Amino acid sequence: MNKFLILGLFLSLSAWANAQNTGQRVVTNAKTKSTTRVETKADETVDQALDKIEDGIGSLFKKKEKPAKTQESGSEEKMSESSEDAAEGTSGSETSNGGTTNPSLRSYSKFDFVPGENVIAIEDFSQDAIGDFPAKWNTTSSGEIVTITGLEGNWLAFKDEGELYPEFLEALPENCTIEFDLGVFNESQAYTQFLFLDENNGHDLLAGYRENGVEVGLEARGMAYVRTYDAYGAAKIDNDKPQKQYYIPEGEDYTFVRVSIWKQKSRLRVYLNEEKIWDIPRAFVEEGAYRFMLGSITYYHENKEFLLSNLRFAVGAPDTRSKLITEGKFTTQGIVFDSGSATIKPESAGVFKEIATVLQENPTIQIEIIGHTDSDGDDSLNLALSKKRADAVKNALNLDFGIDGSRMTTDGKGESLPLGDNKTAVGKAQNRRVEFIKK
The missing domain is CATH 2.60.120.560 (Exo-inulinase; domain 1)
Structure with missing residues (x-):
């Protein structure tokens, strides 16, 4: 069953059952009712049950830990990209605590969508x-x-x-x-x-x-x-x-x-x-x-x-082959991660396939993978996160696409080399990127 449907079923039944006492819908207008999940006993009940099922259900929409502060409207305050725990995800590999990250990118082998440049x-x-x-x-x-x-x-x-x-x-x-x-x-x-x-x-x-x-x-x-x-x-x-x-x-x-x-x-x-x-x-x-x-x-x-x-x-249609082989550098915002994490999202699979194909067809080329973040959050946390994301990309290319790890080195620059204005959403998206540099 689709992961969204599993989570949607649980949320819908739980929230509608509690609606008899709280008047809260799954889709909530915050002008009349706060949506924070810590205000009412009904919300606590939903949280407890969600905690039980989320251990076994991965989702692009992951339940976030409750922040220390909330907005006056009662909605959870949006956390910066780097203020969350920077879990080391490697796209389908086992983590140190015995859990797993997102499914292997190999499982999306038919997904050939590559985001614009x-x-x-x-x-x-x-x-x-x-x-x-x-x-x-x-x-x-x-x-x-x-x-x-x-x-x-x-x-x-x-x-x-x-x-x-x-x-x-x-x-x-x-x-x-x-x-x-x-x-x-x-x-x-x-x-x-x-x-x-x-x-x-x-x-x-x-x-x-x-x-x-x-x-x-x-x-x-x-x-x-x-x-x-x-x-x-x-x-x-x-x-x-x-x-x-x-x-x-x-x-x-x-x-x-x-x-x-x-x-x-x-x-x-x-x-x-x-x-x-x-x-x-x-x-x-x-x-x-x-x-x-x-x-x-x-x-x-x-x-x-x-x-x-x-x-x-x-x-733009990225020309991975030309830019990496001829120009010596390929930059993409098409490799995306869970917020504040190094866990790679499955919609990145098309970009990985493009890069892996170039590397497979040019077996003597070695590359450096460099991660970059926007400026939200602490500088040192962003630097650490960018390095972990570069490592996650290397691991995915190695484990899911068979690229020899000895051909790849990694580094992270955090927020230090922005391409866009960090005061705008578009600029932040441009700054959250991964670079591949031919050595």
């Missing part, structure tokens, strides 16, 4: 007030920022029929990637849609025109579709298929999935978690100016909504 936008809704619609978005309907018991950060909950889009993101480059975490709440045959609309047609984005558009839909009951449209708005490609990642089984209330979208000129690739769902060579009109949107079809059923957070927009 340069991050151009980050959206985690941290700048928006709980209960408000996000200031940098537009919509035909309504939504609000919420926090979710057991999960980090702010989320946009979008309800009812309608569409929405980030106004801060201009027309997509011909080579770009889009990643985000998507949840669906409550059983329904409602669809969540990803829309790519061509601004060259001169229509308002929210007007609903589909000329030269591309549309992907995920149904919460296990179906998905992709449609492409011609210059007159008639469907060219109309393909439906079953999918299990976004499916909500009977008896469960919600699930979460990581969505990765790769646009390369006319080509569209869509991934749910680490599985490729579509790879369509001619989805986009090459001269189109496409904007990214989302939408929902709820069939006007109440309490149906999708949840959105952790968006990452990046541009």
Whole structure:
């Protein structure tokens, strides 16, 4: 069973059982009810049971230890990247306490998604007030920022029929990637849609025109579709298929999935978690100016909504071979870790495959792996964390891809060599990187 579904089932049943006494939903508006898990006996009960199941369940959304302080709203104060314990993760190897880190990257051998080289936008809704619609978005309907018991950060909950889009993101480059975490709440045959609309047609984005558009839909009951449209708005490609990642089984209330979208000129690739769902060579009109949107079809059923957070927009198709072999240096923000940790996230698998292939095809090359962090937290902790992350990358290449460890050395620079402005989310994302230098 999908790890998100296991955790989602437990959270849903526990929270709804306690709702009779506390009035608390799984998705909680902090204007009316704090979401911290230390305020009530009901929350303590959820915590205790979560502690029992989380020892055996790995998740991209990991339960965090309670911080010493909380915000006035009652939400857990966001901890800096380096203020958490920097556990040494090596992507599927055994840890010193007998536990294991994330599954081996080898298990994601079919995952070929590689994030764009340069991050151009980050959206985690941290700048928006709980209960408000996000200031940098537009919509035909309504939504609000919420926090979710057991999960980090702010989320946009979008309800009812309608569409929405980030106004801060201009027309997509011909080579770009889009990643985000998507949840669906409550059983329904409602669809969540990803829309790519061509601004060259001169229509308002929210007007609903589909000329030269591309549309992907995920149904919460296990179906998905992709449609492409011609210059007159008639469907060219109309393909439906079953999918299990976004499916909500009977008896469960919600699930979460990581969505990765790769646009390369006319080509569209869509991934749910680490599985490729579509790879369509001619989805986009090459001269189109496409904007990214989302939408929902709820069939006007109440309490149906999708949840959105952790968006990452990046541009460029990394040329690993050329940069490492010819230029002697390859830098990537596509190797990502759990917050404050050296545990590698599975969505990094595509980048690892690219690097490993280059090293396998050039067996005499030796490299140095250097970790970098943003400036959040203590300097010395960031330095130590960057070194541990470089070690984790080396171990993953060795254990999961068979690269001889003697060919690799490691180092970490912490926050000392920033590429971007640490006062912005985009700058921080650019600074959290791994460098590979040919020796």
